[in-house]
Amino acid sequence: MSAALAPVVLALADDELVLGHRHSEWTGFGPHIEEDIAFSSIAQDEIGHATAYYRLVAAHTGDDPDRLALGRAPSEYRHAIVCERPNGDWAYTLTRHWLYDHADSLRLASLAESKHADLAALAAKMRREERYHLLHADAWLERIARGPVEARRRIIDALTIAFDEALGLFEPLPEEGDALAEGILPEPSETLRARFMDEMSARLERLELPRSVQGRAAETAEFIASSSGDLIAGDEAGDGVDRPGAALGGRRGRHGPDFDSLWEVMTATYRADPGASW
Amino acid sequence: MEIYEVFRRAGHKDPFEHVGAVTAPDPELALLMAKECFFRRAEGEHLWVVRRRDIHSLKDESLLRLPEGKEYRFPHAYRDVITLRKRARERSATPVEAS
Known part of the structure; x- marks a missing residue:
């Protein structure tokens, strides 16, 4: 059995679980009741996908899916830092949802070609389920991008931060070389990141949003190239300043204080009685 | 909205x-x-x-109420029609007495 499978699938699972948890924090607070239900449903989908990934890992390692999801230390999670960022306002939540689901869509399309049959099948199934997420995210972005001045300004501000952070989704895992060699990952993260940049450039153009929101993201790309292996997690400097590369490190288990508080809440019930059956 | x-x-x-x-x-x-x-x-x-x-709706929905004397629009108005017809035939067969 491949040793690279578990880390690859765990990173996918952690992305979905942590972002699903953040999305779920909107439940009861959505901008209106219909959106509250729709967004909560998207949160449930992400957590459902996380469950499927954890089960896939568990089936190969003999571990317990619940323990994988909720019984690890914060530094053992491999999600991208963008997933743990607090929701902020609706503009940030929405742009992150938009960026994440487009990134996830590219990733799933690629994973559907994985040589690992179970992973490929799972990716193909999730791709169908992600269609609604894309429709939802695109519909909102389109309306807000062309909407009133304040809404448009807030979406641009949010994108300026979130675009940079979202590239952390394409930060390579330490195990990526093995995963590529074994065909678990059909393509390197760098290829997916380039595809994501191109696709989102075209989308920004269609939405008449300034492509400058990608500006800092481009710097991040250079950052990855120039100092691979020495990626800096955002909060290490501790000065609260956003900088290129600030959202990297997640794939190596480096997370910020945002994740500490999320982890406390998310795992509280499990930690209260790890052996309990639900 | x-x-x-x-x-x-x-x-x-x-x-x-x-x-x-x-x-x-x-x-x-x-x-x-x-x-x-x-x-x-x-x-x-x-x-x-x-x-x-x-979606268009009536301004005055009281128009939807049934006017008086339209009981014949309901099936129950025809429930006894056979008995009533029989009785009517009997009546017509009986010569009317000259007064």
């Missing part, structure tokens, strides 16, 4: 049924919202949304 009435059809042989309403800025988002609010458990195969202001 506008109100959209939501109609759902369980299968292609069933009629569309009104299931509720959503608030949305346009038809596309109304469909996306309606899908999540009313199709969470695979309740149907078809979905319509109709902008509420495109």
Whole structure:
């Protein structure tokens, strides 16, 4: 059995679980009741996908899916830092949802070609389920991008931060070389990141949003190239300043204080009685 | 934002049924919202949304009340029709006495 499978699938699972948890924090607070239900449903989908990934890992390692999801230390999670960022306002939540689901869509399309049959099948199934997420995210972005001045300004501000952070989704895992060699990952993260940049450039153009929101993201790309292996997690400097590369490190288990508080809440019930059956 | 009435059809042989309403800025988002609010458990195969202001209703709904003397529009008005006809025949067969 491949040793690279578990880390690859765990990173996918952690992305979905942590972002699903953040999305779920909107439940009861959505901008209106219909959106509250729709967004909560998207949160449930992400957590459902996380469950499927954890089960896939568990089936190969003999571990317990619940323990994988909720019984690890914060530094053992491999999600991208963008997933743990607090929701902020609706503009940030929405742009992150938009960026994440487009990134996830590219990733799933690629994973559907994985040589690992179970992973490929799972990716193909999730791709169908992600269609609604894309429709939802695109519909909102389109309306807000062309909407009133304040809404448009807030979406641009949010994108300026979130675009940079979202590239952390394409930060390579330490195990990526093995995963590529074994065909678990059909393509390197760098290829997916380039595809994501191109696709989102075209989308920004269609939405008449300034492509400058990608500006800092481009710097991040250079950052990855120039100092691979020495990626800096955002909060290490501790000065609260956003900088290129600030959202990297997640794939190596480096997370910020945002994740500490999320982890406390998310795992509280499990930690209260790890052996309990639900 | 506008109100959209939501109609759902369980299968292609069933009629569309009104299931509720959503608030949305346009038809596309109304469909996306309606899908999540009313199709969470695979309740149907078809979905319509109709902008509420495109639905016309009577200003005076008292027009819908039945005017007096229209009992004959109900089936029960014909329940005893056989007995009544029989009686009528009997009556007509009886010569009317000259007064």
